[in-house]
Amino acid sequence: MEYRYLGRSGLKVSALGLGCNNFGMMIDASKTKAVVDKAIDIGLTLFDTADVYGGELGRSEELLGQALGAKRKNVIIASKFGSAMGPGGGLDVQGGGSRGYIMSAVEASLKRLGTDYIDLYQIHRPDPFTPIDETMRALDDLVRQGKVRYIGHSNFAGWQTADAGWTAKTLNLSPFISAQNRYSLISREIEAELVPACLSHGVGILPFFPLESGLLTGKYKRGEKPAEGTRYAAWSGRGPGITSRFFGDDKFAKAEQLQALAAKHGCSMLDMAIGWLLSKPYVPSVIAGATRPEQLDQNLAASAWRPSAEIAQEIDAISPPPAGVGMPAPQRR
Ligand SMILES: NC(=O)c1ccc[n+]([C@@H]2O[C@H](COP(=O)([O-])OP(=O)(O)OC[C@H]3O[C@@H](n4cnc5c(N)ncnc54)[C@H](OP(=O)(O)O)[C@@H]3O)[C@@H](O)[C@H]2O)c1
Numbered sequence: 580m581e582y583r584y585l586g587r588s589g590l591k592v593s594a595l596g597l598g599c600n601n602f603g604m605m606i607d608a609s610k611t612k613a614v615v616d617k618a619i620d621i622g623l624t625l626f627d628t629a630d631v632y633g634g635e636l637g638r639s640e641e642l643l644g645q646a647l648g649a650k651r652k653n654v655i656i657a658s659k660f661g662s663a664m665g666p667g668g669g670l671d672v673q674g675g676g677s678r679g680y681i682m683s684a685v686e687a688s689l690k691r692l693g694t695d696y697i698d699l700y701q702i703h704r705p706d707p708f709t710p711i712d713e714t715m716r717a718l719d720d721l722v723r724q725g726k727v728r729y730i731g732h733s734n735f736a737g738w739q740t741a742d743a744g745w746t747a748k749t750l751n752l753s754p755f756i757s758a759q760n761r762y763s764l765i766s767r768e769i770e771a772e773l774v775p776a777c778l779s780h781g782v783g784i785l786p787f788f789p790l791e792s793g794l795l796t797g798k799y800k801r802g803e804k805p806a807e808g809t810r811y812a813a814w815s816g817r818g819p820g821i822t823s824r825f826f827g828d829d830k831f832a833k834a835e836q837l838q839a840l841a842a843k844h845g846c847s848m849l850d851m852a853i854g855w856l857l858s859k860p861y862v863p864s865v866i867a868g869a870t871r872p873e874q875l876d877q878n879l880a881a882s883a884w885r886p887s888a889e890i891a892q893e894i895d896a897i898s899p900p901p902a903g904v905g906m907p908a909p910q911r912r
Pocket residue numbers: 597598599600601605627628703733734759760786787788789790791792793794796798808809810811849866867868869870871873874875877878
């Protein structure tokens with residue numbers, strides 16, 4: 580396992596992390612324990628969850644805390660706040676980034692996780708109503724109190740990343756060190772605006788849906804029924820809207836071309852999906868989800884793969900970066 584610094588910080592994380600939104604949603608307590616034990620066995624240290632994950636809200640945090648037990652002190656727990664915890668969920672009376680909401684959300688997460696600190700506390704989505712300085716002052720207080728060690732954001736745009744970066748600098752507050760946004764071989768929109776902003780402000784990017792919910796493992800074939808127990812099969816019951824976002828024809832078409840490219844170069848599409856992300860200097864860790872221990876062995880092996888310049892060009896031809904990418908990257912201030 581390789582370890583890397585997360586953004587401009589002293590926090591080191593494993594290059595292969597683990598997304599924990601399956602806990603409680605796809606797998607129960609004993610299967611979660613098997614996955615977490617395996618993750619620790621292979622040297623994985625970064626576990627990413629959120630207060631809202633788990634099918635039943637809060638269940639992912641609970642299952643993660645239970646599965647880690649005394650090993651909690653050896654790992655990095657990343658969690659999130661700011662999405663509605665149930666109908667209304669308190670967000671009807673105050674913003675998800677407001678001081679009041681943050682102070683109560685952190686206590687609830689600490690309790691569910693069974694810990695007295697969260698290593699990386701991330702705002703799940705921008706709160707359009709609360710001024711960013713209010714959010715950052717509240718988070719800075721949590722850092723000073725020791726309840727939170729580092730802070731990150733998720734689903735922020737490039738301008739919001741820059742705005743928050745300057746807010747931290749000018750008000751002398753703890754800066755966001757990570758951005759969590761959708762990013763994969765076939766979802767490259769963030770390269771236009773978010774990536775340059777993160778490079779400029781020392782923010783590391785933790786891609787979510789790095790495997791496009793399993794599509795980039797090659798286990799799904801267009802027109803074929805997905806195997807029982809897989810996420811695609813589970814989501815198929817929830818209507819075409821959700822499956823088309825992840826398994827639509829355009830996504831399948833790109834995945835089929837990437838699969839052929841991988842075969843040509845003697846690697847797997849999974850290698851490409853994880854190794855290509857880790858070849859980006861702004862991606863310290865790939866927090867792919869897993870529902871079985873064996874998947875972690877495969878994902879670890881994939882984390883050692885890197886594209887040659889030739890393969891990277893061939894990937895760009897299949898799944899081009901957004902317009903404007905290729906301008907000189909800004910230098911860190
Ligand atoms: N910040 C946000 O708004 C946001 C949004 C979404 C996700 N996230 C975070 O990002 C993490 C990663 O995203 P994700 O887990 O939803 O999707 P993902 O990493 O793209 O896909 C994970 C799924 O791929 C399958 N898989 C993994 N390894 C495999 C292997 N070696 N072979 C075959 N199949 C494999 C598993 O599906 P099966 O269950 O079918 O086996 C697994 O559940 C989440 O867990 C969560 O922490 C954040």
